[in-house]
Structure formats: structure tokens, C-alpha cells
Amino acid sequence: DTAVSQTPKYLVTQMGNDKSIKCEQNLGHDTMYWYKQDSKKFLKIMFSYNNKELIINETVPNRFSPKSPDKAHLNLHINSLELGDSAVYFCASSQGLTPSEAFFGQGTRLTVV
Amino acid sequence: SQELEQSPQSLIVQEGKNLTINCTSSKTLYGLYWYKQKYGEGLIFLMMLQKGGEEKSHEKITAKLDEKKQQSSLHITASQPSHAGIYLCGAGSGGSNYKLTFGKGTLLTVNP
Numbered sequence: 234d235t236a237v238s239q240t241p242k243y244l245v246t247q248m249g250n251d252k253s254i255k256c257e258q259n260l261g262h263d264t265m266y267w268y269k270q271d272s273k274k275f276l277k278i279m280f281s282y283n284n285k286e287l288i289i290n291e292t293v294p295n296r297f298s299p300k301s302p303d304k305a306h307l308n309l310h311i312n313s314l315e316l317g318d319s320a321v322y323f324c325a326s327s328q329g330l331t332p333s334e335a336f337f338g339q340g341t342r343l344t345v346v
Numbered sequence: 347s348q349e350l351e352q353s354p355q356s357l358i359v360q361e362g363k364n365l366t367i368n369c370t371s372s373k374t375l376y377g378l379y380w381y382k383q384k385y386g387e388g389l390i391f392l393m394m395l396q397k398g399g400e401e402k403s404h405e406k407i408t409a410k411l412d413e414k415k416q417q418s419s420l421h422i423t424a425s426q427p428s429h430a431g432i433y434l435c436g437a438g439s440g441g442s443n444y445k446l447t448f449g450k451g452t453l454l455t456v457n458p
Contacts, residue, residue: 237388266445274432276389276448289445323388325446335379335446337389 236260239324239338246314247346254309254341256324264288265307266335267299268323276323282307314345349373350437350449358455359425367420367452369435375415377438379446384431392420392433422454430456 237258246252258265266289267279280299281289287299296312311318321342327335349372359365369378380392393402395411395418402409406429408421422429432453436446 274383274451274453276434276436276451278445278447281445325389334391334394336391337381339388 236336237324237326237338239322239341241341242339243342243344245344245346248314248316250314251310251312252314252343253311254322254324254343256307256309256338258305258324258326258336260326260328260336262326262328262336263304264327264329265301265304266325266327267307267309268325268337270321270323270340272320279322280307280309311343314343316345319343319345350435350447352433352435352449352452354452355450356453356455358457361426361456361458362424365422365425365454367433367435367454369418369420369449371416371437373416375411375418375437378409378411378415378418379436379438380409380418380420381434381436381448382431383434383451389434425454425456427456427458430454 240255264283266281268276269279270276279291279293282301285301298310301307321340323340324338325335351370353368378395381389382392383389393409398413398415400411406423411418432451434448434451436448
């Protein structure tokens with residue numbers, strides 16, 4: 234069974250559209266994250282949630298809105314997509330807020346045309 | 347904010363050769379993580395180091411954290427094509443707003 238699963242794996246959409254990426258983890262972790270990996274492979278945190286509560290909200294445009302309906306899910310909704318949003322988005326989960334192994338999903342490659 | 351510098355940015359080695367990737371932090375590391383990423387795949391956890399001077403090994407990969415906890419190295423012995431990918435070091439921030447910050451990665455190519 235996949236520990237952290239993201240859907241879809243690939244997403245191609247036009248500028249101005251609204252899209253969502255879903256993430257689910259079956260590890261029983263209480264902390265989940267969204268990371269963005271740009272074209273230069275640089276991986277940067279966007280959000281983190283602990284027990285459905287927003288913990289980290291890095292400098293990310295308001296068009297990005299995370300939603301955590303329960304501890305096992307953290308979805309990412311993006312409004313009015315722009316060309317610069319094209320990237321690979323990774324979801325991850327870990328247990329607690331102290332240093333521990335974070336498990337990553339396979340990533341969602343978003344292409345905005 | 348925590349900054350991690352990885353070197354080299356890319357590395358091409360012949361199969362069977364040993365190699366080392368370095369990760370240097372601008373601040374003391376509370377937790378240092380090594381991940382591997384293959385093209386089109388997620389990040390695979392390799393190792394986590396927390397104590398100064400700590401060293402861990404898994405199969406042919408060894409990671410070390412220096413005593414000052416500001417530098418880590420990842421060493422691969424007798425490299426194989428399966429070792430190819432992007433290696434990322436990540437640092438835990440500590441505190442209640444814990445997060446992982448990553449270096450820019452090292453692209454490893456292993457030629458058969």
C-alpha cells in the first residue's frame with residue numbers, strides 16, 4: 234500500500250483555471266506538508282498542518298489554499314493558475330512536530346499553458 | 347533562515363567508483379536528513395542524523411554529521427547505476443513550527 238498518495242500525478246491546464254491536488258496518507262501521521270519543486274529542482278516548503286491545524290504558511294500567493302478535512306488528508310487548491318505555478322508539488326507526512334522521518338508522495342507535475 | 351549548500355551540484359562517475367556528496371549548513375543542525383529522488387518519483391528517505399559525530403550506514407551508503415553539526419557528507423561505495431538520481435539534504439528547523447528545508451540537490455549519474 235502506498236504510504237503517501239497524491240492525485241493526479243500529472244496535470245496540464247490553462248492559465249486562469251482553478252485546480253486541486255489531493256493528498257492522502259495511511260501512516261497515521263499527524264503532520265502533513267506541501268512542498269513545491271521548481272524547474273531547478275529546488276524543494277521549498279509551502280504549508281504544514283498538524284492535527285488539521287495550519288502550522289506553517291510560507292510566503293505563498295493567496296491563490297494557494299490548503300485544506301485538511303482530517304489528519305489523513307491535505308489537499309491543495311490553486312485559483313487563477315499562472316504560468317509560474319508550473320512545478321512539481323510534493324505532499325509529505327511525518328509524526329509529530331519534532332525531527333522525524335518525513336514520507337513523501339510521488340509528486341504532481343503541474344503544467345500551466 | 348536555514349540555508350543548506352550542497353556540493354557538487356552534479357557528479358558523473360564510472361560504475362564501481364566511490365563518491366562523496368557534501369551538505370553544509372549556515373546554522374547548527376537539529377536534524378539532518380538525506381533523501382534520494384529519481385526522475386518522476388517522490389523522495390525516498392535514506393537516513394537521519396541528529397548527534398554531532400553521528401554516522402549511519404545503509405547498504406553501500408554512509409552518512410556522517412560532523413561534531414559541530416553544521417556539515418554532513420554522504421558517501422557511496424562501489425557505485426552502481428541504481429544509485430543514480432538526485433540526492434537532497436534536508437534540515438529540520440526545530441521548535442514548534444518544525445519544517446524541513448532542503449538543499450538544491452546533487453545530480454548523480456553512474457555510467458556502466
